[in-house]
Amino acid sequence: MENKLIISPSPHIHSGDSVSKNMYGVLIALLPALLVSLYYFGLGALIVTLVSVLSCVLFEFLIQKFLIKQPQTIYDGSAVLTGLLLAFNLPSNLPIWIILIGALAAIGIGKMSFGGLGNNIFNPALVGRVFLLISFPAQMTTWPVPGTIPMDYVDGQTGATILSLLNEGATELPSYTDMLLGNMGGSLGEVSAIALLLGFAFLLVRKIISWHIPVSIILTTFVFTGIMHLVNPAEYVNPIIHILSGGLLLGAIFMATDYVTSPMSKSGMLVFGIGIGLLTSVIRLFGAYPEGMSFAILIMNALTPLINMYFKPKHFGGK
Structure with missing residues (x-):
């Protein structure tokens, strides 16, 4: 009998979705915001983004290889997405060593301590962000002024966000056009x-x-x-x-x-x-x-x- 009847349990419909496909889809959706951040914050935005993404991928690789002994998942895009989202929650003048701590908190505490992707209770990028906000409140609430791109990105001119201005009782705020x-x-x-x-x-x-x-x-x-x-x-x-x-x-x-x-x-x-x-x-x-x-x-x-x-x-x- 050449034609075999193959029996398998339901459901029998496959959507074509996968973890990596959805992760890279979200990364594509984040590209406009990334380009805007590079335009307004320049070198600082580039450094913060690269350090955050690369360190998240590295920490996930090291933890899976040497600590929890799991198959590598760094190719599914989830670590890259965590790194990019963490960077998006950071000021563009944040020192590299603080970014590394945030990445370790996001991957090590927020993700891998629960068993990796699919098991984490909290959003890993936000775990990293809140960890840094509690640990380094001054650095995490110092905001570079858009358009000021010094050679030393850490020492650029700083200002305030709209919400911090409101908290201080300010009445002059950026226009709707600037916000958009x-x-x-x-x-x-x-x-x-x-x-x-x-x-x-x-x-x-x-x-x-x-x-x-x-x-x-x-x-x-x-x-x-x-x-x-x-x-x-x-x-x-x-x-x-x-x-x-x-x-x-x-x-x-x-x-x-x-x-x-x-x-x-x-x-x-x-x-x-x-x-x-x-x-x-x-x-x-x-x-x-x-x-x-x-x-x-x-x-x-x-x-x-x-x-x-x-x-x-x-x-x-x-x-």
């Missing part, structure tokens, strides 16, 4: 709203992510900060400023949508996004720290198993 294009202080990947939205459109078209988490975060933040602005416009700024400034778009589009650390069902994603939006708004408006996106995502990462328990996805073939 990226001509303002901040971390590498958070400054240009247009670049991030272009990446968002690419991810949606390629069906790498769904709209549920980013849109629920943005709408929740807009509604909450909008209500506060209507109640007291003298103290609370227009909600559009909250959407276009800080790391809200970067976090909503590229960090909160991480497959491993976000809920599986569509309804769970909406709950997850609403929680992040509320926490971010509360921290920004009432907390001592001007930015709250990183902490909000990590808190909701911890609640993801609970959300999955109550908001289960439909089983294959279910209605």
